[in-house]
Structure formats: structure tokens, C-alpha cells
Amino acid sequence: MCSEFDIIHRYFKRSVSGAVLGIGDDAALIAPTTGIELAISTDTLVCGKHFFPDADPYKLGYKSLAVNLSDMAAMGAKPRWVLLTLTLPEDLVKQNIAWLSGFSDGFFALADWYQIELIGGNTTAGALNIGIQIIGEVAAGKALRRSDAKLDDDIWVSGKIGDAALALQHELGQLALHPTEIEQCLPALLTPIARVELGQRLIGLAHSAIDLSDGLMADLGHILTASGKAAWIYMTDIPCSSVLEKYRQQSVVMNCLLAGGDDYELCFTAPKINRRKIDMLSAELAIPLTRIGEIYSGEGLSVRDAQGNAMTLEIRGYDHFRS
Amino acid sequence: MCSEFDIIHRYFKRSVSGAVLGIGDDAALIAPTTGIELAISTDTLVCGKHFFPDADPYKLGYKSLAVNLSDMAAMGAKPRWVLLTLTLPEDLVKQNIAWLSGFSDGFFALADWYQIELIGGNTTAGALNIGIQIIGEVAAGKALRRSDAKLDDDIWVSGKIGDAALALQHELGQLALHPTEIEQCLPALLTPIARVELGQRLIGLAHSAIDLSDGLMADLGHILTASGKAAWIYMTDIPCSSVLEKYRQQSVVMNCLLAGGDDYELCFTAPKINRRKIDMLSAELAIPLTRIGEIYSGEGLSVRDAQGNAMTLEIRGYDHFRS
Numbered sequence: 040m041c042s043e044f045d046i047i048h049r050y051f052k053r054s055v056s057g058a059v060l061g062i063g064d065d066a067a068l069i070a071p072t073t074g075i076e077l078a079i080s081t082d083t084l085v086c087g088k089h090f091f092p093d094a095d096p097y098k099l100g101y102k103s104l105a106v107n108l109s110d111m112a113a114m115g116a117k118p119r120w121v122l123l124t125l126t127l128p129e130d131l132v133k134q135n136i137a138w139l140s141g142f143s144d145g146f147f148a149l150a151d152w153y154q155i156e157l158i159g160g161n162t163t164a165g166a167l168n169i170g171i172q173i174i175g176e177v178a179a180g181k182a183l184r185r186s187d188a189k190l191d192d193d194i195w196v197s198g199k200i201g202d203a204a205l206a207l208q209h210e211l212g213q214l215a216l217h218p219t220e221i222e223q224c225l226p227a228l229l230t231p232i233a234r235v236e237l238g239q240r241l242i243g244l245a246h247s248a249i250d251l252s253d254g255l256m257a258d259l260g261h262i263l264t265a266s267g268k269a270a271w272i273y274m275t276d277i278p279c280s281s282v283l284e285k286y287r288q289q290s291v292v293m294n295c296l297l298a299g300g301d302d303y304e305l306c307f308t309a310p311k312i313n314r315r316k317i318d319m320l321s322a323e324l325a326i327p328l329t330r331i332g333e334i335y336s337g338e339g340l341s342v343r344d345a346q347g348n349a350m351t352l353e354i355r356g357y358d359h360f361r362s
Numbered sequence: 363m364c365s366e367f368d369i370i371h372r373y374f375k376r377s378v379s380g381a382v383l384g385i386g387d388d389a390a391l392i393a394p395t396t397g398i399e400l401a402i403s404t405d406t407l408v409c410g411k412h413f414f415p416d417a418d419p420y421k422l423g424y425k426s427l428a429v430n431l432s433d434m435a436a437m438g439a440k441p442r443w444v445l446l447t448l449t450l451p452e453d454l455v456k457q458n459i460a461w462l463s464g465f466s467d468g469f470f471a472l473a474d475w476y477q478i479e480l481i482g483g484n485t486t487a488g489a490l491n492i493g494i495q496i497i498g499e500v501a502a503g504k505a506l507r508r509s510d511a512k513l514d515d516d517i518w519v520s521g522k523i524g525d526a527a528l529a530l531q532h533e534l535g536q537l538a539l540h541p542t543e544i545e546q547c548l549p550a551l552l553t554p555i556a557r558v559e560l561g562q563r564l565i566g567l568a569h570s571a572i573d574l575s576d577g578l579m580a581d582l583g584h585i586l587t588a589s590g591k592a593a594w595i596y597m598t599d600i601p602c603s604s605v606l607e608k609y610r611q612q613s614v615v616m617n618c619l620l621a622g623g624d625d626y627e628l629c630f631t632a633p634k635i636n637r638r639k640i641d642m643l644s645a646e647l648a649i650p651l652t653r654i655g656e657i658y659s660g661e662g663l664s665v666r667d668a669q670g671n672a673m674t675l676e677i678r679g680y681d682h683f684r685s
């Protein structure tokens with residue numbers, strides 16, 4: 040049988056080159072680059088809340104890191120180090136060693152891509168709970184904050200919105216997608232792409248940024264509250280996949296677009312003078328970047344229809360403690 | 363009813379002065395002191411494993427931070443920033459708001475004592491799981507590692523060992539302590555003291571250090587393995603409270619002393635030439651520091667009785683996935 044130390048040594052301990060000291064002591068040691076600031080964030084994935092109990096462990100390992108990378112992207116930080124706090128059911132460790140191997144493979148596939156090092160963590164027995172802590176570097180004073188949206192800024196989003204929530208609705212039986220359609224949407228839910236490079240390249244171009252984890256309205260709302268500003272967005276300008284477009288008139292699908300969450304695209308605000316540079320960045324990175332609205336003074340977020348009329352919406356972002 | 367954001371704002375969000383940006387954005391921002399190294403560690407407390415479901419929330423908040431502070435102490439690092447990842451049962455949030463208030467009060471009582479700032483975290487619904495990530499500063503190249511024990515080093519421990527395990531055995535009904543005795547031992551289990559200042563003062567005096575969380579034999583064993591050394595310790599030299607001394611001959615109590623864990627005292631090795639300085643430090647900090655053995659070449663840990671004979675022991679430290 041596998042011990043706590045076996046688990047760490049077999050699946051997670053690797054030599055480190057970008058840290059002073061990795062896994063195996065009371066703490067890891069890193070030597071930050073002189074003059075930078077460190078961005079530090081943590082996200083937890085709970086079985087039955089953030090993923091189904093039978094989730095593929097490889098994809099789960101991948102996604103657990105991706106959602107944390109997304110927080111670094113939203114700050115414009117370069118992710119460098121990561122810690123992993125795993126709470127694992129004893130049965131899982133005893134009976135399904137392939138789970139740990141799959142999880143670790145998925146985790147390191149993404150970590151290696153971004154040359155991020157796992158420098159520490161913790162393994163305990165209990166209800167399945169995956170916590171990741173991520174540390175990145177950003178030039179002092181340059182991080183993209185939620186609170187810096189300026190009057191007349193354009194509001195942009197990266198990629199396409201809503202497919203993760205659409206796939207989830209299908210999995211929950213709230214709507215029925217065609218097999219080719221679900222195949223097209225499912226990667227957005229299971230293996231989301233964090234916009235790590237985009238985030239770093241937006242420094243100097245964008246005033247504020249957030250990643251879309253709770254849904255477009257909730258997350259853009261966080262920018263507005265933190266910046267003390269209002270905004271309008273055009274419903275028809277929100278970029279979506281051809282699958283979502285097909286069902287767009289259904290209210291459950293409209294909800295995916297505005298409040299779905301789990302997209303991990305970036306929403307950012309930038310001065311109008313940077314439109315051309317942002318379009319060029321979009322072409323260079325081959326990531327769609329779409330203007331969907333504008334910051335103005337006051338408070339609140341107004342969603343407008345194709346005719347420019349304010350829509351009446353009953354929508355809110357995901358909150359773990361609201362029913 | 364309380365939302366995820368309400369919980370953070372009501373109980374955990376405070377203004378920060380020692381960080382560039384605290385709770386409320388995609389990541390926290392810190393500006394490390396030039397030329398230092400950062401020590402980073404994480405520890406998780408799981409309900410039913412690390413604490414009883416009816417544990418006093420104030421003491422639990424206190425202990426959750428204390429066990430993480432202890433990791434900083436063991437590196438000789440000065441703790442500065444902390445993140446908190448709370449997974450909370452929905453029922454607890456809905457029906458027992460006093461729990462959150464108590465937990466947060468206990469947590470901040472200790473954080474304030476050490477002037478540590480809570481800069482980020484995460485709150486999700488699920489089985490009760492308390493994760494803390496702690497970040498400290500240590501002069502570059504000076505951290506106390508497990509791997510630096512040297513031949514002929516003395517082996518020292520701080521404080522008194524075994525009371526936490528003794529109290530736990532009482533709570534589990536494995537032995538019956540007198541009410542005044544359990545009152546004396548229980549604080550070691552519920553509100554342990556991390557040796558934060560001692561750890562920092564041991565830099566330059568000690569070669570290696572670890573905190574006693576898994577038990578003396580297991581943790582000293584980690585130093586020996588990492589340093590490629592062997593050691594002997596005298597059973598009778600291990601410092602313990604008068605309560606533990608009284609029951610010391612019982613095998614369950616001997617086990618508390620050698621393998622109990624949860625002590626959060628420091629075990630460190632230091633050259634013999636520093637004996638006087640360490641005794642003076644002990645007097646200055648009013649913390650007992652006791653020599654219990656010596657490092658020699660080879661491998662393995664030998665426990666000797668009062669006559670100097672090697673004892674035969676069936677003992678191992680705590681492992682979450684071993685029965």
C-alpha cells in the first residue's frame with residue numbers, strides 16, 4: 040500500500056532548477072528576481088462541486104492547474120512556482136492508484152508547457168479536495184488590477200464565451216446537444232486554456248483585467264465595483280462558438296453566455312487609442328479579442344440588445360453558498 | 363444568508379500594509395525584500411483527521427495558523443504573509459455563523475501577534491477542510507534545512523514533548539488522565555505554540571532543523587535521511603511535562619513521547635562548540651532547550667535506555683494512508 044511519502048515521491052517530487060529548494064523540507068525556498076513583485080493566488084476544486092466524481096484524472100490534473108494559471112494571466116504575471124495541497128479519500132489511494140498517476144500526468148503536462156515548478160504541497164486523507172497555490176512574477180507597479188478601469192475604456196473579451204457552461208448544462212441534462220456539438224464544447228469545460236501569454240502582453244495596453252471564472256456579468260461586475268464605474272455591453276457582440284450561436288435564443292443558453300463561468304477567458308478594459316495594437320496582438324497570438332462594450336461613469340452594468348435597448352435580465356454569477 | 367463574498371468581507375478581508383495588494387483581486391501582490399529568499403509552505407487540517415468535528419472554532423483558527431508558523435520556524439524564516447483556503451459545509455455557513463466568527467477571531471489573534479497579513483485565499487462549499495499557505499523571509503543561503511546535520515552535532519529539542527499526543531490519547535479514551543492533568547496537557551493539543559522567534563535565532567547556531575509534527579522519531583528520521591547520517595538519543599533525556607513523566611512507563615505514553623506528533627517543538631542539530639550560546643539563548647527566550655543525543659556516521663536512529671543500551675521499539679510516525 041501507498042504511504043503519504045510514497046505518493047509524494049512517486050508522483051509529485053521532481054528536481055527543481057528555478058527554485059532554491061523544492062519538495063522535501065519544512066518549506067520550499069525561492070529567490071525572487073530583484074525589483075519584481077510576486078503575484079500569489081490559490082484556487083480549490085471540490086469533488087461534486089467543481090467536477091464530477093468520475094472525472095478523468097488526467098483532465099482534472101490539467102484543469103486544476105489551468106484555473107490557477109488563469110489568475111496569473113488576469114494579473115499579467117508570469118507564473119513560475121506552484122504548490123499542491125491534495126486531500127485524497129483513503130479508498131482512492133488504496134484501490135485506484137491509476138488516478139494519482141493520471142492526475143499527476145495531466146498536472147505536469149501543463150506545468151511543463153509553461154516551465155512552472157512544483158515546489159511544495161501537502162497530502163492528507165479526507166474528502167477529495169484539490170488546492171493549488173500559484174506564484175508568478177510581474178514588474179513592480181505593472182500588474183493588471185480590477186480597480187483600474189478608466190472612463191471611456193473599451194471592454195474586451197478573449198476567445199469565445201459560454202461553451203464550458205453549455206457543456207455543463209448538457210451533462211446535467213438541462214439541454215441536449217448533438218454528439219458532435221458536445222464534442223466541440225466539452226474541452227472548454229474539461230481542459231480550459233488559460234490566457235497566460237495574452238495576460239503578460241496586455242501590460243501597457245489594458246487598464247484592468249479579470250479572468251472569467253464566475254461568469255461575464257459577475258466578473259465584469261467585479262471590475263466595475265472595484266473601479267467605481269459603470270458599463271454597457273452589447274449582447275450580440277459577445278463572441279461565442281457556432282454551437283452556442285445555434286441555441287443562443289434559449290434562455291438557458293443566454294445564461295451560459297452572461298453568467299456561465301468556467302470560461303477562463305480574459306475580460307479587460309483598455310483605452311480606445313490602443314484598439315489597433317490590441318487587434319495586432321490578437322492576430323499575433325491567434326486569439327480572438329472582441330470589443331463588447333464601454334466603461335462609463337456611475338454604477339451598474341447594462342446589457343443592450345441589437346437595437347441598443349437595455350435588456351431586463353435575471354442572472355447572477357456562481358456563488359458557492361447561494362442556492 | 364451568507365454568500366461567499368459576504369464571508370470573505372465580513373470575516374477575513376482587512377486592509378494590508380505589508381503587501382502591495384491584499385484580498386480582492388485575481389491574485390495578491392507582494393514586494394519581497396531585495397536579496398532575501400522566500401520560504402513557502404502549506405498545511406491542511408481535515409475535519410475528523412486533524413480535529414474533532416465539535417472542535418472550538420477559535421482554537422481551530424489559532425491552531426491552523428500555528429502549525430504553518432511552525433514550518434517557518436523550522437526553516438528559520440520570519441513569517442510575513444498568509445493565504446487561507448476554506449472549504450466549508452453549506453450547513454455550517456447557514457446555521458452556525460458563530461463558527462466563522464470564532465475561527466476568524468482565533469486566526470487573527472495569532473496573525474496579529476506575529477504581524478502576519480492575510481493577503482488571499484479561497485472559499486468553497488464542501489467537506490470541512492482548512493488549508494493555509496504561509497510565506498516568510500530568510501536571508502539568502504541561511505535557511506535551516508533538514509539536510510545539513512553534521513557528524514558529531516548535538517541533537518536538541520525545544521520545550522517539552524508528548525503532551526499533545528497524551529491529551530489526544532485521553533480524548534480517544536486510550537487512557538484516563540485526572541481532570542487537572544488533562545487541563546494541563548490540552549493546550550499543547552489545541553493551541554500549540556510555534557517556535558517562531560527561536561527558529562530565526564537558531565540561524566548561525568544550528569546546522570539543521572525540523573518541527574515535530576509527525577513525532578520525534580519520524581521527524582528526526584527525516585533529518586537523518588536527508589543528511590545521510592545516523593543518530594542515537596537517550597530516552598531518559600527527552601524532556602516532558604510532569605504529567606507525562608508520571609505515566610511514562612506505560613507503552614502508550616512512551617509512544618506519545620517518541621511518535622506522538624502534533625508537538626510543534628523544534629528538533630535541531632548543532633555543533634558542540636555552540637552549547638553555551640544555545641544555553642544562553644534558552645535562558646533569554648525562556649524556552650527549555652535540551653540535548654537528547656548525537657549525530658554520527660552511518661544510518662538509522664537508535665534510542666538508548668538509562669544504562670546506554672539500545673531499546674527495541676515498535677513505533678512509527680503518523681502517516682495518513684497507513685493503517
